[in-house]
Amino acid sequence: MRLLILPFLLIFFFETSVAQFVYVAPVPGSKYHLTNRTIILKTSDPLIATGINGENWYSVIGEKSGLHHMKTKLTGGNKTILLKPVHPFTPGEIVTVSIDDNYLRTVQNNFIEGFTFSFQVRPDYSLEEIKLLEFAKRDLIAASFGAIRQIPQEVRSAEDFPRFVIDTNTNPAPGDIFFYSFNFEGEPTNHICIMSSDGDSVYSQKTTEKGGTFDINKNGYLTVFNSDSSYFEVWDSTYNIIDKYATQGYTTDAHEFILLPNGHSFLMAYDPQIVDMTIYNPNYKENATVVGAILQELDADKNLVFEWRSWDHIEITEAQHTYFWGDYIDYVHLNSIELDDDSNLLVSCRKLDQILKISRTTGEVMWRMGGEKNEFDFLNDPLQFNYQHDCRRLPNGHITIFDNGCYHIPPVASFKEYELDEVNKTASLVFSYSHPLINGANLQSWAMGNAQRLDNGNTFINWGYIPPGSEAPNMTEIDSVGNIVWEMHFTDTNFLVVYRAHRYEWSPCIPTEIDSINAMVISEVAAIISWSPVRNAGSYLIQYQSVDAFDWDSLLLPPTSTFLLLKDLVPATTYHWRIQALCHAKGDAFAATSEQNFTTMSIPVDTGTVGIEIIVFPNPARDQLNCIVKRSGIADAQLVLIDVLGKEWYHKEFETMEAGKSFAVPVGGLPRGLYILKMTYSNQQRLFNIILN
Incomplete structure (x- = not known):
């Protein structure tokens, strides 16, 4: 008997191996976490669901709050486990998560290796510190979009369309221009707009909210940021709200929202925390307000399934052009997210002068382009870029960046297209465009801005926050060699700006x-x-x-x-x-x-007779008439279509006709006018007057 058991045990041993989680959030040893922090565990292969909803394979213990019961969910093709605390963690405490050995198993029969890690919940801030953090959030909005003032809500009025002048309109790409204009200074004049190249208003809505993005998102829906409530609205093409999206646990930021056809979404938030900066320099502040960046992915059910935090990957002192002695330090300022062709993420970090590529599998930074920890050799571009916005991947594999260029000498805004070699880490500048001088001066963009490569090779540029009184355009479209084919500027005295603008061919x-x-x-x-x-x-x-x-x-x-x-x-x-x-x-x-x-x-009641019963529609008709029989038992019937002069245009005979039978009479090629459809059976006849239009 022992000789039979031993081979079985050996086979089982060799066929079963150990796997590990490929993504763990929170990052082990990290801090500044929410009191209701979701724990995310991901594997490379699907897990066997049996037993995962139980609590005997893990423990979550707060050093102050004790053992926690968790709501468990298996999602993401059975590769992602979500653990949500039933009761919040205690501020400031260290939470320890332990995963048992040899309990979780993949469908390939590999056990998940057990491990233990800890993270720290954000501190229990004093009332004074809480006020500082709230001020920081308002300052972030004001820095990006100006001070918020309330105005009465008005909708869909062409008179409310922002005032503008089209300076050039020669041969732009097809499509309409989508934008959300707002003023940085003066009385609020905020508008959500769709405008034709000729300046006609396709849609205009005057709003109470301070602008952000108004786009056709990747799933085809209109999306717009609601700054009053800090969430993104999803609109259908009749401009009705059909859904809303917000980050989990944070105040949603307006800079980016991606909504994919599969229902997954990407959002971002800024996360101000009180930080002792004297650990970097004794002359820095002990209680500086430092702002981190949070990137989240939600699944189709709006579960948090991925999170990346700058606190875990970027040193505060990496920020470029930043005054570290101050009370307030916005050290990353993430302003765009792009889903790359390989399903990883490209993000633009303005204060780092840097583009990051982030692994959507592990959460690790794959490479950095620009800034203090730049990994790329820039070819043909000694200036590189700074304070940039809107990094995008083109179908040809290149990336584009709107370079605000605030720290170029002299400052100048430009659109840049790079060919990247991500293996050998080279960035070759293959196209760039700066606007021709205006009254002898460069076009500058202090903030905001974006650029869009169009299907015909043109590039549509929104210049963002241009200096007041500069006489610069707000939007410019150029062809493939840099000729201006469309350009406009706002004439509103309240100084209108646009964070992003796009041209879309839209037939909703x-x-x-x-x-x-x-x-x-x-x-x-x-x-x-x-x-x-x-x-x-x-x-x-x-x-x-x-x-x-x-x-x-x-x-x-x-x-x-x-x-x-x-x-x-x-x-x-x-x-x-x-x-x-x-x-x-x-x-x-x-x-x-x-x-x-x-x-x-x-x-x-059965009377023993059979009548001709037929339904004909539509009437009037354009391409075909649809006929449906109402009664069974009809044999040797004829269907004839004649015009008013008696000319026959259609003739069909039926051996039998059963109830529910349907057939079509093609009329698309016939002259328009009045016709008669005649149905005959035995000595019975039914006539229909038909109009073709």
């Missing part, structure tokens, strides 16, 4: 109008529901239910559909129904129409 889907839908009962067990086509619809979701049913029956139809025959209904029964246009091509998914009703016919 529209919702299904209530007056364009109809239900027609054709028998005791069948009905036809119809609707007008929706522009750019990707599909239609039809839902119906009897009045006493709990669940909806759902059918997904292609975008070419304009009607649906419902069969196998219950006689003499009222049904609710509704339709939803799903505009997959543009991302929109409109709310369903309000519920409509129809009632099926009662079962008739």
Whole structure:
């Protein structure tokens, strides 16, 4: 017996190995964490879910608050474990997390190696320190977007469109310009706008909020930052709010929001903390307010599944052009996030003069471009960049940067395109553009700004916070060799600026109008529901239910559909129904129409006769007539379409016709006008007057 067991044990031993977590948050040994901090553990392979919701494989113990019960969730294709404390940790305490050996197992039968790590919760700040932190948050907003003042809410008025002049309009790329203008100084004049190249207002909304981004996001929805409530709103193409996104545990920052087609999102926040700066220099402040940067990824259910914090990776003293003796130090100032082609992240850090590439798998910094710890050799660009914004990856693999150039000598703003060799760490400047001199001076941009490479090779540039009175343009579009093909400037005396602006070709889907839908009962067990086509619809979701049913029956139809025959209904029964246009091509998914009703016919008394019963629609028609038979038992029938002069345009014969049978009469190629559709059977005849328009 022992000889049989031993080989089995040896086989089990060799087939089972040990795996480790590839991502752990909080970073072991880190500090300044929230009292409700979510613990995130990620593996490279899916985990077996059995037992994960139990508490016998981990312990979370606060040195003051004691043992913590955690809400456990397995997500991310069973590769991510989330542990959320039921009760908050105590401020300032060290929390120790222990994972047991040989309990968690991957689907490849590899056990997860146990380990222990600790992190520290942010301190229990005094009232005076809390006030300093609140002031810091307001200062951050004011530094980026000016002081916030409230104005009455007004919407969709062309008269409220910001005042501007188009200086050049020769051959711009197709599409409209999307931007959120606001004033840094004077009385608030904030506007969310879509403008054509000719200056026509496609959409304008005067708002109470201080500007930020107004974009078509990566999933096709409109997104805009609400500074009053510190969250991003998601709009459909009729400008209705359909969702909201915010960071978990922090005040959401306006600089960046990415919403992917799979529902994942990326947001950022600034995190002011009280820091003893004398550890770097005895002449620095003991209680300086230092602002860190937080980057978060939320999954489709808005669970926090990834977090990167500057505290864990960037030394405060790496900041360029920063006065470390002061009370307030914004040492990173993260201002853009780009999902790279390899699914990692490119981030722009203004105060570091640096672009970082961050591993979305491990959270580690993969490389740094620019700044104090630059890893790249810059070719053809001895100035490099500083105080930059808006790092983006192009389809050709290059990256683009809006270089504010505040510390160039002399200061000058420019658009730069680099070809990167990420293995040998070289950055070759392949294209750059600075505006021609204006009254003998460089165009400067103190803050904000972005640049967008368009499909036709043009580049659309928003110059951001240009100095007041400089007579510089606010937006410029250039062709591939640097010729200006479109340019505008605001004329508002309150000094309008734009954080980001983009040109998009936008032909939005529209919702299904209530007056364009109809239900027609054709028998005791069948009905036809119809609707007008929706522009750019990707599909239609039809839902119906009897009045006493709990669940909806759902059918997904292609975008070419304009009607649906419902069969196998219950006689003499009222049904609710509704339709939803799903505009997959543009991302929109409109709310369903309000519920409509129809009632099926009662079962008739059998009189022994058969009548011709047929439904014809739509009428008027354009491309085809749809015909549906209401009664069974019809044989040797003819269907003929004639014009008013008696000319026959369509003829079809049927051996039998059963209830529910549908067929189409093509009329798209016929002259427009009045026609007669004639159905004959035996000695019976049914005529329909048809209009083709």
